[in-house]
Amino acid sequence: MIIKKFIGKTEEEALEAARKELGNGIVTMNVRSVKKKGLAGLLGAKQTEVTVALEEERESLKGIRRENASNVQQAPRPVLTKELQGKPADVLGESSQNIERKLDSLQDLLVNRLRQEENDKAEQAAAQEVSSRGEEAQKEEKAVPTEQDKFYRLLYNTMLENEVDEKYVNQIICEVDRAEKTQLPIDYILGNVYQKMVLKFGKAQGIAPAEKIPRVVVFMGPTGVGKTTTIAKIAGRFAVDEKKKVALLTADTYRIAAAEQLRTYANILEVPFRVIYTPQEAVDAIRDFGSFEYIFVDTAGHSHQNEEQLENMKQLLKALNGAAQTQAFLVLSATTKYRDLQKIASSYRELSDYQLIFTKLDETFQLGNLLNIKLYTDTPIAFVTNGQNVPDDIELFNPQKTVKQLLSTKH
Ligand SMILES: Nc1nc2c(ncn2[C@@H]2O[C@H](COP(=O)(O)OP(=O)(O)OP(=O)(O)O)[C@@H](O)[C@H]2O)c(=O)[nH]1
Ligand SMILES: [Mg+2]
Known part of the structure; x- marks a missing residue:
């Protein structure tokens, strides 16, 4: 593991220098404001110091990365509200010796x-x-x-x-x-x-803006994990705080109440809403909402063992992917048993690549499954939710905070 500090006028400038030297696989460990050296520092001028780390196995990729540097596309920065940006925890200071x-x-x-x-x-x-x-x-x-x-x-x-x-x-x-x-x-x-x-x-990309609007974001996962509530939370942050143009779709036509639940949130947020019954209707909706920046799509919760429902989901994802730049999130509850989470994660992986969202962190003290599933799927966690309040009970996943909990015996 390499741990190194980079200085820049802004956090992004320091990170840019880090990426230039170590590649895109870096993880931000700490960000702090430091005084400039010399006279400028004495006069109070500040700059940003970023501590980054790189896993050992990634080092071997460095050569390849350098060769391909011109081909490597920079992942777009996620657009999120200030609260959601979740400042890195300041737990890592100058040296490991200070950590206690x-x-x-x-x-x-x-x-x-x-x-x-x-x-x-x-x-x-x-x-x-x-x-x-x-x-x-x-x-x-x-x-x-x-x-x-x-x-x-x-x-x-x-x-x-x-x-x-x-x-x-x-x-x-x-x-x-x-x-x-x-x-x-x-x-x-x-x-x-x-x-x-x-x-x-590691670090998740989160919800990134599409190169060409609209960005379609689809949420899938087992029944009752909090998909619809999570969409409402994220849509609320984007539409109200970020003033983004957001539309909501639901493909959950199994339960009438499910569509009504999202419609209610759409009404509160004053954003357009539509129920889609077929993949073709999804394509039509994306065309009709073509001027919107983000289209969030709710799906029916179902058992990962139900082949027919999985096939329907596959068709829907195919249609969405064909119609616009699409990102998928698998929503999982932190209270589900590890073995079940493994099965769920594997069956959804057959449908699509995804990032993870863990819900109901407020309902368990043991957060080991977050690490287990991250490592099992090799997929980063983007968001966690910790309560029923819309839109407050959601945050960008903060690895530092979770690791502290995993090393703690407070409960
Ligand atoms: N405690 C707690 N409850 C949550 C959280 N997120 C969602 N819920 C609750 O979980 C229940 C189910 O949430 P929904 O959003 O309807 O879940 P869903 O995955 O859309 O459910 P289906 O559409 O039936 O598959 C609701 O009572 C939510 O308020 C959370 O982070 N913590
Ligand atoms: Mg739902």
Whole structure:
């Protein structure tokens, strides 16, 4: 992993310099305003410092990227409201050594560590008793776990408690630089694990403006996960805060109430709304709303095991893709079991590429599935929702915040 700082007049300028040197695979770790060096700094002039990281495996792509640099298209910047832009958490400062002051969860970890130590002591005392029975056992008694080992075990257990899949917990712990035999400070280890996890989450493109309007954004997923509510939240932000021209379509004709639900939101937002019954009607609607910047499309929630409904969805996506630049989002609930999420994610992957939205974060303390599904699908999370309020309870996914929760035992 490479971690490097870049300076620019603005955040975008610093990021541009970072992308030039390290390619498009960088992840922003921290953004802060710093004083300019020299006289200008003394006079209060500021510039922006951006800390970025690049995964090791991406480094090998650097050469290829440079060669193809002229062909690489820059992903358009997502257009979102100021609140939704979600400023990067300022948890990563100048060095990993500083991290213990900045990670909210460290306190919990240390408290836990002490508890763990007490348990270990009790275990040792028990082992001592046994060891007095033979020489072999006495040797074992000497293999007391080091501070570092205890801390790794603590991190391991915390992630498991937060329902990160064991496979990924092992991966994360193994990737931490353990080559050095000497004892590493625990805040260094914590900083390292934290950075690795943030990088694993990566960064989603979000909803990007189309090169040619309209941009069609389709939301799919199982029943009751919050697709319609999420569309209302996003449409609200775009139409009201961003003053974008937005239209809403629903292909959910399975339940009359479903169409009415979105129609109500459309009325409140004062944006056009139409029910589409066939792929051809979807194409017609896109043509009729051709002057709109964003067309959000709601779909019927259904079981991923229902072949007929999946086929209908496939036809709809094909029609939408043919008619305009289309992005798809798979909406999943954070409360669904990991195995089911895996099956759902796989079956929708057969229909389309997608980015992820996780809903109902307010209904669970264990957010491990966010990381599990990100890694299982190799697909970034764009938004998370955390309540029923429209449009407030939605935010751009913030990996730093989620990783802090995954390393925390607060609940
Ligand atoms: N607690 C909580 N509830 C949510 C959230 N998002 C949506 N809901 C609620 O979940 C229920 C279902 O939401 P809908 O938006 O109708 O879900 P849907 O996926 O469109 O459902 P179908 O169209 O029936 O497939 C509603 O009661 C929503 O208010 C969330 O982030 N947190
Ligand atoms: Mg719905």
